[in-house]
Amino acid sequence: MLRITEIKLPIENAQSLIHQTDEIKAALLKRLEIVESDLIHFEIFKRGVDARKSHAILYVYSLDVEVKNEEKILAKFRKDAHIKPAPDTSYKFVATTEVAPLTRPVIVGFGPAGIFAALILAQAGFKPIVLERGKEVRKRTQDTWGLWRKSTLNPESNVQFGEGGAGTFSDGKLYSQIKDPKHYGRKVIQEFVKAGAPEEIMYVSHPHIGTFRLVGMVEEMRKTITELGGEIRFESRVDDIEIVNNQVQAVVLQTGERLATNHLVLAVGHSARDTFEMVHKRGIYIEAKPFSIGFRIEHPQSIIDKARYGKSYSEDLLTKLGAADYKLVHHAKNGRSVYSFCMCPGGTVVAAASEPNRVVTNGMSQYSRNERNANAGIVVGITPEQDYPGHPLAGMELQRQLESQAFIAGGSNYEAPGQLIGDFLQNKPSTQFGEVTPSYKPGVHLTNLASVLPEFAISAIREAIPEFAKQVKGFDLADGVLTGVETRTSSPIRIKRDDDSLESINTKGLYPCGEGAGYAGGILSAGVDGIKVAEAVALSIINAG
Structure with missing residues (x-):
């Protein structure tokens, strides 16, 4: 198999997002200087877009190609960096078992990291037990709509907690900048396709799924895990971890049930604050880490389209x-x-609170991305050393403080505080909406956002918006809307782990995993981390005999 890169074709020859099969084949035959009978098979490995020339936008393909006389072609093009043997990207299990251990591995949390940790362990024969504090995804969706439509928050079932994790109510982006030499990301994407995701996510450069499709996929992956002997328990919050001689012995649920295990994967999300407090109380090493704070910004999607496509x-x-x-x-x-x-x-700003009397925003899109507005977080980086020194949970407490301020500024009813961009830049309260109708539900209460975030963040964002308008024309649209607050860009803590064993540095048998533990940032990277931790657990069990 050969990997051929930099095959470029004009997008006008393509139909929608469907690839240009005939045109690709013709370009491939020309590139390799072969006839059609020499071509056995080809498939798209990756497709990107070259938009550097707005008048001539191109699709750029990387192709995996099977041909006759492969060695002859490689010799002919030996100096061509764009024609090489295709790397093996297939997933290979590091350890498997025919008999599951008597003390089964336990996974806490069923977001992307927990799902893939459970899936890999189940596929390898280890029959994991998953404990998820929230509800299964469809019931969780009903509870989430309860906040959006009726201002009723369920602290155990919401945007943050429940089957699928926080990524279920997001844009469903499936790309990351992590280093991935073992192609774990490919395994994540393949499993999503098996579960019902569109096949195009295998090759488009910036794949995404969207909330509605994620719901069905999560259910299908749950079914696969249980069919392989895994067990998934919903509404099962872990309130304590038993540790003896620095070794995990068991977890204790909110019901008082004790579940013995020597291999505990802690795959809670970035909002599991009570779990962070429990982990710190138990003496498990935890440290504060940087994150970011800011607002959601909304513009008409048409402004962004015209600015970017020129x-x-x-x-x-x-x-x-x-x-x-x-x-x-x-x-x-x-x-x-x-x-x-x-x-x-083409998305919406969503209410993402998980604690009573606090307001948090996030962004979400469906697969179609056809809503009227575009939105993004506009956030400012903060660090423990500069902004919340002295205690591992100080960043978490800062989040709580800002979210409580936002709740009050929004009217103390889960509406979010908001301000028009033009008024924000002039530091004056907004009194009525203009061209942009905000998408946040339960609603946006207009005010002056200067009181919601620290002054250094307000001044930095005020300075940044006109600068961003130099890159995206119309970004400083006076009628655009800012909605607060965005505080959960990533986990405020890291449960530090050993680089080799992936266990906690001071607690044997505890495997911090995913975004909540400080080792991922998004669906794809969390899934990849779940795979890595599952492999570490599998090897530990096998090596222990």
Whole structure:
């Protein structure tokens, strides 16, 4: 098998997002200087977009190709960096067993990290037990809508807690900048496709799924895990961990039930604050880590599309490339970095609170990305050393403080405080909406956001927005809307683990995993971390005999 890269074709020859089979084949035959009878098979490994010339936007393909006389072709093109043997990206289990251990591995949390830790262990024969504090995904969805439609928060079943994790109510982005030499990300994507995701996520450069599709996929993956002997318990919050001589012995549920285990995967999300408090109380090593705070910003999606696609903008182009996105960074004069976070083209701003009397925002898109507004977090980086020194949980307490302030500023009814961009830049309260109708439910209460975040963050964001407008025309639209607060960009803590065994540095048998533990940031990276930790657990069980 050969990997051929940098096959470029004009997008106007493509139909929507469907690849250009005949055109690709013709370009491939020309590139390899072969006839059609020499080509056995080809498939798309990756497809990107080259939009550097707005008048001539191209699809850029990487192809895996099976041909006759492969060695002859490799010799002919030995100096060509774009024609090489295809690497083996198939997943290989590091350990398997025919007989599950008597003391089964336990996974706490059933978000992306927990799902993939459970899936790999189940596929390898270890029959894990999963404990999820929230509800199964469809019941959880009903509870989430309860907050959005009726301002009723269920602290155990919401955007943060429940089957699928926080990523279920997001844009469903499936790309990451993590280093992945063992191609674990490919395994994650393949399992998603098996569970019902569109096959195009295997090759598009910035794949995403969207909330509605994620719901069915999560259910299908749960079914696979249980069919392989895994056990998944919902509404099963872990309130304590028994540790003897620095070794995990058991977990204790909120019901008082004790479940023995020597291999505990802690795959809670970044909002499991009571779990963080329990972990710290038990003496498990935990440290504060940097995260970011800010607002959600909304513009008409059409403004972003026209700014990003330039002279090539057309309805036909949108059907082929989809709603446009952006990624922006500004280094402010006060030393702070401001950047766009979790940009959701054609999406909505959602209520993401998990604790009573606090307001948190996040962004979400469906697969179609066809809502009227674009939104993204505009956030400022903060650090333990500079902003919340002295205690491992100080960043978490800062989050709580800011979310409580937002609750009050929004009217103390789960509406979010908001402000028009033009008024924010002039530091004056907003009194009525203009061109942009905010998408956040239960609703947006207009105010002055200057009181909601620390002054250094407000001044940095005020400086950044006009600078971002130099890159995305219209970004400083006066009628655009800022909604607060965005505080859960990543976990405020890290449960530090050994680089080799992936166990806690001071607690044997405890495997911190995923975003909540400080080792991932998004669906794909969390799934990859789940695979890594599952392998570490499997090897530990096998080596223990």
